[in-house]
Amino acid sequence: GYLDDQFVQLEELQDHANPNFVEEVVALFYKDSSRLLLNIDQALEKKPLEFTKLDGYMHQFKGSSSSIGAKKVKAECTLFRDYCRAGNAEGCMRTFQQLKKEYATLRKKLEAYFQ
Amino acid sequence: MKDKRIQATKNEGYQTMDGSTGNNGGKGEHWKEGDSEKKLTALVMDDPFCSKVEKAYLKSLGVDVHCVETANDAFKLFSDGRSFDLIFLCSILPGINGFMATKMLREMGVQSKIVGLCGLTMEQGRKSFLDAGADEYCEKPLTAAKAVHFLRQIDPNYKPPYSTTRSQA
Numbered sequence: 001g002y003l004d005d006q007f008v009q010l011e012e013l014q015d016h017a018n019p020n021f022v023e024e025v026v027a028l029f030y031k032d033s034s035r036l037l038l039n040i041d042q043a044l045e046k047k048p049l050e051f052t053k054l055d056g057y058m059h060q061f062k063g064s065s066s067s068i069g070a071k072k073v074k075a076e077c078t079l080f081r082d083y084c085r086a087g088n089a090e091g092c093m094r095t096f097q098q099l100k101k102e103y104a105t106l107r108k109k110l111e112a113y114f115q
Numbered sequence: 116m117k118d119k120r121i122q123a124t125k126n127e128g129y130q131t132m133d134g135s136t137g138n139n140g141g142k143g144e145h146w147k148e149g150d151s152e153k154k155l156t157a158l159v160m161d162d163p164f165c166s167k168v169e170k171a172y173l174k175s176l177g178v179d180v181h182c183v184e185t186a187n188d189a190f191k192l193f194s195d196g197r198s199f200d201l202i203f204l205c206s207i208l209p210g211i212n213g214f215m216a217t218k219m220l221r222e223m224g225v226q227s228k229i230v231g232l233c234g235l236t237m238e239q240g241r242k243s244f245l246d247a248g249a250d251e252y253c254e255k256p257l258t259a260a261k262a263v264h265f266l267r268q269i270d271p272n273y274k275p276p277y278s279t280t281r282s283q284a
Binding site for chain 1: 162163164165167168169171172175205206207232233234235255256257258259
């Protein structure tokens with residue numbers, strides 16, 4: 001699945017005191033991740049690649065995807081960071097394309113969840 | 116010259132900046148002898164998204180939580196005399212990063228338990244945070260089970276209001 005146990009735990013935190021908790025968390029996640037993805041997209045256009053900068057963005061993105069339970073996206077983040085540390089530009093670009101696909105699928109799943 | 120050294124709250128009481136001690140060990144007016152319902156306090160220093168999740172877990176565990184987005188906001192709290200049992204600190208913060216913030220909090224005299232947080236694995240992140248002066252490290256996400264582990268280190272008698280054992284650690 002796309003969402004791991006972390007997402008289930010977030011659902012469990014929703015109660016009468018926080019009736020919209022999951023929705024709010026997801027909305028914040030979108031905002032945060034859109035910004036990070038844009039930053040990474042822009043950074044990937046600068047040649048030669050600034051691996052440290054890219055690694056920094058991805059590190060943040062990994063933190064937020066794991067907080068929402070986005071298992072597959074998190075896995076791509078780890079892979080991307082490995083390529084950054086190896087200075088492998090092609091690996092980074094390829095992984096990022098894959099990451100964006102996983103992210104798009106994740107958003108679809110989350111949207112379906114809220115219907 | 117105003118003494119800016121702050122003693123953070125520990126179980127055994129606190130000392131305010133002018134040196135006076137709370138006459139009940141600093142446990143607050145609503146705390147009664149034998150009352151095991153004393154709330155632990157936590158400061159979360161992280162981005163708005165992660166803070167929301169972390170705060171929700173901690174609140175559900177009966178912890179009083181305050182969130183800030185920057186190290187400077189945190190420093191201001193401590194200069195104003197606030198104290199917390201536990202500080203969760205993300206490595207990535209706008210402006211002063213989490214490692215520097217940890218060093219600076221220790222230099223200010225903050226003795227609260229500091230838990231570093233970020234997306235790095237235990238092997239990758241732990242050393243950097245501990246070198247900066249943190250007590251512990253936690254790989255994100257902070258879950259209820261992990262939080263209970265740290266809360267018990269501060270208060271061995273701490274009992275979570277619900278079972279966290281089925282949670283992914």
